[in-house]
Amino acid sequence: MPLKPLLLCVAVLAPLSAVADVRWDSPHVGNPILPGYYADPSLVQHEGRFFLYATLDPWGGRTLGCWESEDFKHWEYRELNWPTKEACTSPTSKGAMVWAPSVIRAPSGRFLMYVSVGNEVWVGAADHPLGPWSDANGGKPLIPETYRPGYHMIDAEAFVDDDGSIYLHWGSGWGWVNGKCFAVKLEADGVGFVGEPVDVTPTNYFEAPHMIKHDGRYYLSYSQGVTISDTYQVHYAVGDSPLGPFTEAANSPILVTDHARNVVSPGHHTLFTYRDRHYILYHRHRVPWVEREAYRQICVDAIRFTPDGLMEKITPSHTAPALVQGRGAGRLAAAATSSSEFDPTHAASRVVDGNYATRWAAAAEATDGWLQLDLGAEQAVGRAEVRFEYAWKPVKFVLKGSLDGRRWTTIEDHREVAFTGSPFVAHVGTETRFLRVEFADGTKADEMSVWEFAAYPDRHDTPSL
Template sequence: MPRLLWASLALVASVVGTAVTAEPVGWTAPGAGNPLLPGYFADPSIVRHDGEWFIYATIDPWGGETLGLWRSRDFRHWTFSTLNWPTKSAASSPTSNTSRVWAPSVVRARDGRFWMYVSVGSEVWVGVANHPAGPWRNALGDRPLIPGNFRPGYHMIDAEVFVDDDGTPYLYWGSGLNWVNGHCFAVRLKPDMVTFDGEPVDVTPAHYFEAPFMFKANGHYFLTYSWGNTTRDTYQVRYAVGASPLGPFTEPRDAPLLATDSSRNIISPGHHAIARIGTQPYILYHRQALPYPPAGDTVLRQVAIDRLVVRGNRLDPVRPTHAGPVLPGLAKDRGPTRTPRLTASHVVDTVHAAGAAGDDNYATGWDAGKGPAWLQADFGVPMSIGASELRPAFVTSPLTWTLQTSLDGQRWRDVGTARTATGSPIALPVAGRARYVRLVFADAAPILEWRFPESDQ
């Protein structure tokens, strides 16, 4: 499977896109801030509560049994978990299809509770919780809010809720079929967050396919959305402006807000959320994982964040970056770490060399393919080596390893027994006095980062 997931770097330059001045920070640069999250995720939604950030996302490829949740207090160190609800088995109806759990939208309502609007199958379900991490429960018992056959001929997915300044909630959703004919439906909700206050209206602007997100600034309502095909290089974010939450909405220009830039290896950005950090708005979105395109039909996306500029009733085109923005009041980077020389038993290609697992960049990583393999850290001389942390590329897939140490690279001792875990980061125990630390895998899997934080030594 890894050989299908990673394509040759040479293919990146062949993708057609809009050329602009090269960014100083390329996608393989050590310490790059984008991707923001370590792993393959899409369709992000974000909330802040009690000084902590929560990002909900689709688990790639194409969703999982539940959603992925990432938590951080400084916007740099993220911890992964999964939610108790929704699950594919718990949220299913006669109009569901085989699609899994994807495309969450989470907001806090006037009642102080958190509400989730999420696609399970190809219909919209609603959950409610007192805390962003849950526990969540289905707000409607055992039925969806919007069944799959609510508007025949259209895709009932990608629901987003917007809460206006007066506390009134509005729901937006809808897509097309076979990557064409997307339609956006909107309706005001009653204070209970699950009852339509009036009939849904079709507010589809030009160049709409899916993933609506309402954003208000300077008294204007900006309906933002995705257009194109996320499996190719055509996916992009566009926007239209209206005087009310229910439109009508008009695109101010025939140009994308955020689009492919193949000259800088940024491919198919889309399905976004907008959040303010301080007073500054930022756009959180997914884009194709690199190298691109992958072999076969695998779709892997990663979450990034960049600055959004509002000027009156217009939004400036977003310049997507690999460096990522410096966020006010939050950590600029992921902090100091020891940097041993990394080597490995073997790699699938030069792009995925062992050193890529030590560059503090979530776009890159070591990949040995399937089968037995090892990844080794060399500290140069024997020293006291503390705990470390591992960030696998596929955080929901079980990873089994044995940790070994050596003073001379010849005689090895096991630190504990073989262990299996999922998640990110995976905490590895204190290694003790050694020069070499080695992870031995019975069946290798791609590793994005293996870090030895200085504070843990």
């Protein structure tokens, strides 16, 4: 059922260096903003809604992750028809999956997507952020893998200037060294090049360029380091033209690893403005961090400019700005138990803490299993919501309710037809005390994992988790 829009309340921010924060596993924190593993975010605001596109982790999938929100707190997973690994393959493609989207609304009103597939850059177009999307370049890459031998043709990011001109910045290196940034002005259709691309590589550049304009100057921010170690970080440089030259700022880098606070390798970001405030949307590693893994999560923090035009250094937070805080308000208090637990960090209690950095996982040796909420007494429940670990992977389960914990009534049965998406939402519409997710026979241990499990009163105006 449609939910009523929530009003956003953006508080006045303290200096970034003085923002109060909490532990990464504290209840009801705002970062990460999505339940799952995503990287390389891009954001579009359209008709009062946010559309967030990202790489599926680890190391991409056969398509992209896409989420939609009306308030930046409560997100729903959406499936896109394009791009796919199968549709974006050419004679020069390599084996890399679908990575690093950049989505803009062109001056024509159409939406354009630049995306890395097979170590090449492809471009698609659509009339709406959710599509349907179609290839915009005749079924071939805009930038083939062979375009600049020795460099990595990935991470294309589009920028629309005040006069409607579109520019594209892209490029990386191989083996985590020798990064190179290329730039070019595009034709009005966002596909053809105007002239030859130029090398605009600033110091300490490796990949993931992103451009904004502020007070008449052009800010090229980018990532440097190794994303699967703890060296990934955000730098920036400033120039007088989208095509450079760019000079790295004196206070760069501005966003770096902080092991003491469990923030590892923040980077590959996008900058956006909402209600006259500036934000940085970026990925960082899940906790606990394991070197060489690529399980990253999307976070947001505020960013400010000094009077002399510098970007202030960012203290990455777990609380997140007011833009995100308050997620999950109105759900019923509940205690969670389960058939087994992987370890104390992945206990059943994690599914009621309102924190997307924490989750329940079944024991490694588990075969089949269940996850249960106890509301403490019989209550009128309007709906139940479950956010499984992977929004794009099918899950087979049945949702049941009970007044006494012994006799159970089936609410929804997905044992035959698996569910994909996030959140799973079930209409309950009755009094109950217990709610239980029972995984189908044969479900593997690593497929039994949930970020959040919540019940809401029998009201239609309660926001979803």
